[in-house]
Amino acid sequence: MQGEIEYHTKERVTIKDISAKLGISSTTVHRALAGKEGMTDELRDKILQTAREMGYEINYAASCIKRKLQKIAVILPLEEDRYFDNIWKGIRKQAEEARPLNVDVEVFACKDEWDERDILKTIADKGAGEYAGVLAFSYSSSYSRTTEIMMELQRLITMKIPTFMIDDDMVEPAGIYCIPAYQKEIGELAAELTALMTPEEGTVLVSRGREDSTIHREKLQAFQDYLRKHKPGLKIVLIDGYSTKEELDGPVRENIKKALQEHTDVKLYYAQTSGDTRVAAEVFRENKEKCNFVRIGTD
Incomplete structure (x- = not known):
């Protein structure tokens, strides 16, 4: 039976032994041990506790021999973007751990959101049987406005391919899974660090970020509320x-310069995004005499 999980102990106890002890079906025991749905939490816990008491361990190797290879597509921006460094490391680590379980993680590096759109189209064109899931990064809120990208996401969802998007608050298309910050x-x-590193009075400069981003707005609101x-x-x-x-x-650069001219009591600069951090660092190097203050950032 494809996907069946086998178990082993020194005494070669079988699933039937557990079902006999609990007076339930072998199918129910198997579903509990495999982490499948279809029972109450109370019954699941009882089955798992009994399995532990009897010394059960899941024989992953035997399970994977019977399980069909499953491919997961991961789409992330190019590695030279420091923003994604830890995500890349995490993907590689998990890919190594998943390989013995017959799960193949195929990684696609893209240059921009249009390149990602083309990759999504290629994945969707392969049909429902090629990939068991897709993990991608949402560059911006343009996902909620760009017909071509939304269409490719909708195609994946229609084919019942679980599709996850990182780094934005997406509610459409229906069926998408969002992993927000x-x-x-x-x-x-960031506000707590600011409070610890500044005097009681003075000016704090904060990059607003993308105004149509829920993540940026809520992060900024939390920062302001804490400091107030x-x-x-x-x-x-x-x-x-x-x-x-x-x-x-251009706009960020000029607005930072303008703020430095208008406010002589700046105590700290906080950049909400990696892009704003890069621009601010360049401006500060060009205006060293005006930038004797703390600088922090996220992303």
């Missing part, structure tokens, strides 16, 4: 503009 916690942590409560003497000045690549740096 812990924006409130990140904002509060714990360091009310600090004045928060928001820097408008959002940069993902050098050709989009």
